Structure formats: structure tokens, C-alpha cells
Amino acid sequence: MTENAIITIENLNKHFKSGDLLSKVLKDINLEIERGECIVLKGVSGSGKTTLLSIMGGLDRPSSGKVLVEGESISKLPDLHISHFRAQKIGMIFQHFNLFDHLTATENVMIPLIPARLSMDEVDQKVHSSLKLANISHKAESTAGRLSGGEKQRVAIARALVSDPAIILCDEPTANLDRDNSLKFIEILGQLHEMGKTIVVATHDPLFDTLSFANRVVPMEDGSLVGSISKGLQ
């Protein structure tokens, strides 16, 4: 493990059991991601990239192996600690946005801050600056259900950024966006990279092949990492 590593994955395996059938989704994964790096996990549907991303974010647990974040193993943390870890260190952006449609953009963005025992003023301040950063302040009071796909994605970005996490995990972030909105999303991602955030994107979108600020593209196939194309820090 290098000194600058923020995420270290060692001998990670994940399998699901369905009756007598054992389905291996991730096979012997070893990966190290440095602080401030932007990594693109590339692969077709079913290659295991979403599962790998979920395990990195503490949303799922490995069957064997270890995931270390800032040197601490998150694989066997008790609920309270893993929740705290997710709230403080991880910003998740999902393929289907996963917003609460009945709430406004502001209310959606404040959700990760609620367990943090902040005052309402502090929450308002953080939500406001996060919406500004994601360039969606003008829709702050709009109900999420009434926003366009691109606007929803920007609210999702604001929500991922609101607790100022060090790591941003994006799962197929452009799958439900048109080209223009996808490019806008990539632009915001670039800004986050400049801010020093560690970014991991799981995607099969070709737009990410030519991503100027990506440090590495890591192809995945059938649950395994198949090499790594280093692009060097831009």
C-alpha cells in the first residue's frame, strides 16, 4: 500500500448464492487508488463494476478480501461506523439519480446532513453552496419529480458533495442523460477533480474514453480487472 493511497482493495471476491448455484461477481480484485485520482472503471453490463463501486462505498460487503479506505478496513465495520463512513467520506451518484421525487432539490440535498447533528443554519449554508457548485441553485425550490434528467443529475451531484466527501463514486452517471447533459456532467466532474476529490466512475459510456482529466482507465471483464491504462496525472 503506497502512502498516498486513499482506497486499497486486496484480494476482493464477491459471490451470490442462489440455491446450489454460486455466482462469482468479483474475482480476486486488487486495486489501489491514490488521493485526488480520477479512475474510470470500464466494462459492459454485468462485468461487476457497479458491485465493485458499491463495495468501495460501503453499500455492500465483500465475500472475502479487504477494502481499506484511508488505511482503515471498511469491510467489517459495524453499522454505526459504516454509516458514519458513508456520510462523511463518500459521495454517491447513481445511474437513476435516486432522488426523493416528492421533495424539492434543497430538501434532497440536505438528506445526508440530517444525521450529522448540525444546526439548521449550518445545513442551509452547506446545501446552498453545494447547489451552487453543481450549478442548480436556480432550481433549488423545484420538486425533484418535475426536473429534467440533466437537472436531476446535478441535484444528485449537489447531494453527493454536500458533506464535502473526499471520494466521489459515480455509477453509470450518464446512462440516462443525453449527450449535452452528459458533457455538462463531465465538465462538473472535471471541476471536482480540480478541487482534489478522488473520483471513481463506473461506466460503459464511450464519452469517458477520451476524458482529459482521467488518470487511469481500468477495464473490467467478467468480474475481473483486465489491466490498467494509465494516462498519467493531467
Added chain:
Amino acid sequence: MRNSPFFHFLTLEFFKERKKHMGVIAISLVILFLLSSVLFISSSIRYSLEQTLDQEPDFVVQRIQGGERVSVPTEWMDRLLEIHGISSVTARVYGRYFFKSKEKSFLIVGVDFMDEQSHKALRTIMDEVDLREFLKGDNMLVGGGVSHYLKSHFYPKGYTFLTPKGAFKKVHLFKVLPRESNLIANDMIIVPIELAQEIFGMNEEEVSDITFNVPNDDEWANVEDKISSFHYDLRVITKNDIKKAYENLYNYKGGIFLILFLITIVTFVLILYQRYSMVYSSERRHIGLLRALGWSINDVLKLKFFETMMVVIVAYILGVGLAYLYVFVLGAPLLREIFLGGANLHNVITLVPVLNFGILSSIFLIYAVPFVSAVLIPVWKIAVTDPKEAML
């Protein structure tokens, strides 16, 4: 609390999802209304009965011959007084007066108004009667049911009784007893003891029964034994026997309520099951997402607990409040008939408001505990699964 993001989010969720909550509140309200109404009526009637029966004498002595009740000679009163521990010996004359054509009857009660004990027993229902005026002529005090019956048969001012000797006795209606006494005195006619003896064709030395008190409760069994050996054809009834008889009567009627209660509970269980399934299916993604965004199991349970408690409290206040209005202000139309439907005469009773912590907390617990559990158990089951799985 106003500055707490948690409570801000809680109220947001509650009001923005009000359509979802309204349905649950409406169903809960109906259940709570029925449950509370049943408990309010039964506790009010029980309270009124207990209050009335407390005024009754401790012992009643009757005479049985050939399995039939016959008059008791008044000379027994002096002999009873000789027994140590007995006080306030009083004679009573009463019996049913039948209207053959209508198959209805009144209960005529003859009272010795000069006797302190008799007066005490009737004090609660005769508070506003001017006794001096009442005793000047042949007057009667009647219960609500009797008054209603007489008026509907064109006897608004009095009634002429036919005695066993074939004579007519006209009695003036002096006053209608207050509504509060209708539970006991609905079909009752209260007259001076001499007038009752005349209506029933009894002579002055005969009464229907003799009552007395035994102030020392420990002596009740001894006194009962002594009285039983006093004469071979005596029947002794204690206040406890009367209480038991009334309890049996209202337990039987309470049985009908029990059926209603069971129907309510079964409906409630079905609703709980539906709620359980609904939470499990519809809230799954919602809870998974909260967990993915950094909420712990405790945070999720806390949110859902408070959210459910808001539903429970709103439904409880509305349900119990409406039941109170229905039972104690409107007099519980329809439900009241279950208790009073078999009465001899049409009865209109006033249900005395009885609200105590026991009743209110019972209603709350019967409703709130299963309801909150039906929400929190599936929420907990979802919350403990990995967020990724819950969000699928």
C-alpha cells in the same frame, strides 16, 4: 426542536406524504372511534350502576311460599332489629303493574318518605322534589320511560290504576325523574308506601320486602346465617347479589359489544398486515437510499418511529375526541340500543362522562403498540439489509 434538521425533515416528510398518511389516519380513526365508543359506553354504564347500587341497602329480606314471592308481615321488622349489628330496617312495597293490551309494565315502588333510610336511597333521584307538596295528595314520581309511555297514550297528567279489589285509584303525575336516573328508574313509578299498598291490594301490615343495613362488613355472613334460620320461608338477598345480577345482565350485553370489539380487532389486524406488507414493499427503496446516503439503522428507525407516532397521535386525538362527542354529547345513538334495546319501556339515558387514565391509556396501547410494531418491524428488516440490496 425548530432548529433541528431531523425534525424539519420529519415534518417535511409527514406533510409532503400526507395523502399516504391520510388514508392510514382515516382507517385508524374509524377503529379508534369504535373502540373508544365501546369503552366509553360500557365504563359510563358501569359507573352509573355502581353509583346507584351503592345507595341500595345491604340486605333485602323476602318471603317465598310454594316457589312464589308473597308479602312479608311488618311485625318481622321489630324482630329483625333485635339481631345484633342490624340497623336502618325499612319496609318496601313494590311490584309490576301490567298493561295487558300493550304487554308493557311499570315498576311501582312504595316508599316510606318519613323513613331516613328510604329517603337516603332515593335521594340522588329525588333531589328537586318538594316532599311536603308531594305527600299532600295521591301523587307519583315517574321515570322517563313511564312519562313517555303515558303521554303517548294520552295520560299526560296522571293515571287511574285498577286495584285487585276492582276499585279505581287516580294518581296525579307530580314530576318526571331526572334523565340521569333512567338507567335504573326508566320504568319506575315512585309513590308513598300506603298508596302502593292500596294499588296492589295489600293491607297495612303487609309489605313486599324488608331491607336493612349491617355497617360492619365482617358481620355480613353471620347476619345472613341468623336471618336464614329466622323463618323457614325466608329469602335473603345481599347488595353483592344484586350487583352480580346487574353485572351478569350487562356482561351479557357486553358480549354483544365483545363481538363488535372482535370485529374491530380483526379489521385492525388485517389493516396492520396490509400496512406491514406495504411498508415492506413501498418503503424498501426509500430506506435503502437513506442508508446509502449515510443514515444508520438507528437514524432510519428514529425517523419512521416519529413519523408513525405522528400518525398515531393525530388518529388517537381525532378518534377519541369524536367518540367522546358521539357518546357523551350525542348520547351514542345506535350503539346505545345494544345495551337498552331489550328494555320494557323505551329508554333514553344520559351517559355520564367517565374518563380516566386507565381507559385512555388502554385505548392508546391497544392501538399504538401493534400499529407502531407493524411499521417498525419491516423498517428494521429493511434497514439491516445492505443498502444496495434494499435499493434494488
